Structures are given as C-alpha cells and as structure tokens.
C-alpha cells in the first residue's frame with residue numbers, strides 16, 4: 001500500500017504533469033515571469049468559474065484578506081467580527097491594520113459562525129464581518145447578509161478552504177463561496193483545494209469600484225506607473241503559479257468531487273461508532289471537504305487516538321487546538337477562558353483525517369479500520 005499522507009500532491013501531479021509542464025514551459029520560453037499573459041488567462045477563467053465580475057490575483061490568502069480591508073479606510077479601532085474558530089490568518093490581518101477583532105462563536109455542528117452570537121456582539125464601532133467557510137462549507141450567508149444589511153456592515157468572506165463550494169439562497173439562487181459578500185478572499189497554498197506549487201491567492205468581488213481600488217492596492221497603490229494614489233503593497237501571483245492554477249482549475253470540480261467521495265465513505269463508516277460524530281453538512285451549502293473533521297465524544301482521549309493512528313503510519317491533525325481568542329498574540333484584547341464555550345469545546349474534541357484527491361480504497365479502508373480499532 002502507498003504510504004498515507006494528509007495530502008498527496010505528488011500523486012495528483014503525476015496525473016497532470018504533461019499539461020503543467022507545457023504551461024510552465026510557455027512562461028519560461030517567454031520570460032514573462034511577472035504579470036505574464038497566463039496570469040490574465042487564469043484570472044478570466046476563475047472569474048468565469050466563480051461567476052464573479054472581478055478576480056484580483058495576489059500573493060497569498062492572507063494578503064487577499066489584508067488588501068480587502070485596506071481598501072475600506074476603516075478608522076483605527078474599528079471592530080471587525082470574526083469567528084474565533086479559524087486559522088490565525090483571518091484574525092491577524094485585522095489586528096495588523098489596527099482594527100479590533102471581535103471574536104464570535106461558531107455552531108458546534110457545522111463549525112461556522114453563530115449568527116445569534118454575531119448579532120449580539122455588534123456595537124456602534126462595528127464595520128465588517130468576516131465569515132470563514134470553514135473546512136469547505138459555507139456559513140449561513142442568508143442570515144448573515146441580513147444581519148450585515150440591518151447594521152450597515154461590510155461582509156468579507158474567507159473562502160480559503162471552500163473554493164468551489166456552492167451556496168443556495170432561500171430564493172433559490174446559487175452562488176459560489178466568496179461571491180456573496182462585498183468581497184471574498186481565497187488561498188492557493190499548495191494543500192488547498194485549488195493549490196499552486198508555491199504561494200498564491202485571490203480576491204473576488206462584483207463591485208466595480210472596489211475592484212479598481214483592490215487592483216491599485218496590490219500594485220503599490222499605483223493608478224498609473226509611478227503615480228501612487230494610496231498606500232499599497234506588493235502582492236502578485238507570479239506567472240509560474242498562474243500557469244499551474246490554470247491547468248488545475250479545469251479539474252477543480254473533479255477534485256472536490258473526489259474529496260466528497262472520501263468524506264462520504266468516512267462518514268458512513270463512522271456513523272456506526274457511538275464515540276465519533278462525523279461532520280454535519282448544511283442544507284444550504286455543498287461541502288468541498290478541505291478537511292474531514294470529526295468530533296470525539298466526552299471521555300475519548302484524543303491524544304491517544306492520534307498516537308494510535310501514528311503507530312500505524314496514519315497521520316491525523318488538530319485544526320485547531322487553541323481558539324484565537326485564547327492565543328497569546330491576542331491576549332491584549334482581554335478575552336478569557338469560558339468566553340466562547342462552543343469554540344473552546346471544539347478545540348478539545350476535533351480531529352481531522354487524511355483527505356485528498358488521490359486516496360484509494362485500500363488506503364481508506366486501512367484508515368477506517370485503524371480509527372475504529374482504537375475503541376474495540
């Protein structure tokens with residue numbers, strides 16, 4: 001049996017090698033390393049795929065979030081509502097720009113932002129909400145957008161883990177994750193569902209004016225060469241990465257489907273174990289399973305499970321062991337243990353299993369057997 005990895009990028013590459021090499025070769029032969037034609041081709045293809053008016057490529061997902069916030073001229077100390085249960089990047093950029101992250105609970109079943117808690121934390125300093133479509137499925141965007149509208153708040157979706165996921169609104173309209181709020185940010189980190197062979201990211205928006213600002217900020221705040229209208233950054237998707245992404249975008253739906261198959265098989269097997277709660281799928285969103293994250297019942301020793309799996313060369317990860325409101329870096333904001341009970345509880349009981357596009361039946365049967373044998 002092939003060794004089991006959390007993510008198998010080598011196996012995936014093997015299948016698309018020829019196409020990728022051809023595209024990378026075009027970049028090499030033309031020496032258009034920065035802003036080459038392939039960056040624009042990929043941008044246009046992604047706009048079409050997402051049904052977004054504008055995609056602004058940039059250097060990584062963290063930059064994408066930061067640049068969106070830079071484009072809004074919020075006052076220092078403005079409050080941005082964000083789930084505590086997310087990767088730190090979502091929170092980091094808020095603090096970095098001098099805004100205040102206001103942490104919000106998540107629902108214990110879907111792991112996504114809790115709309116009641118969100119609404120209760122809005123103040124007259126609130127300016128924006130950053131829902132995170134965690135592990136690959138959309139937050140409850142109808143209710144979230146309604147809260148945002150009532151309170152005049154911007155909505156920036158962190159869709160780093162959910163590219164390709166589809167949200168069905170109560171009016172029946174279907175939108176891709178990242179295209180529902182004022183802007184969305186995604187990441188092309190290699191292990192993401194649409195991963196480059198290095199860093200990359202993108203912003204999506206349907207707002208023409210915002211798109212123009214974002215394009216300016218990613219390029220040193222430049223309106224035309226050497227004329228700088230705002231403080232910007234240097235954040236580019238390079239041509240090599242765009243070449244890889246252009247090829248992989250064609251396969252994204254297939255990749256997401258392959259992940260879904262793996263997840264379904266896990267969930268079927270684990271639904272029989274009374275000590276495991278498989279991930280819950282929302283009725284309003286498809287799930288692209290960036291992670292397969294399950295919950296362990298009270299009294300199940302998570303470390304012992306992880307060690308048991310490791311002893312059989314099955315990797316498992318904890319996304320995330322410490323909620324952001326209890327991270328040292330954000331102690332300054334004065335949160336304490338007990339402030340977000342669902343989030344804190346999840347951090348102590350979630351565990352993520354290997355999931356990727358190349359998992360074969362033999363590997364998956366082995367993982368399932370080793371998980372179940374922990375308690376038999």
Ligand SMILES: *Cc1c(COP(=O)(O)O)cnc(C)c1O
Nearest residue numbers: 060061062087089090160187189
């Ligand atoms: C990966 C990730 C990011 C950051 O993306 P980078 O490209 O690594 O900067 C932001 N938010 C979430 C939820 C992520 O998973």
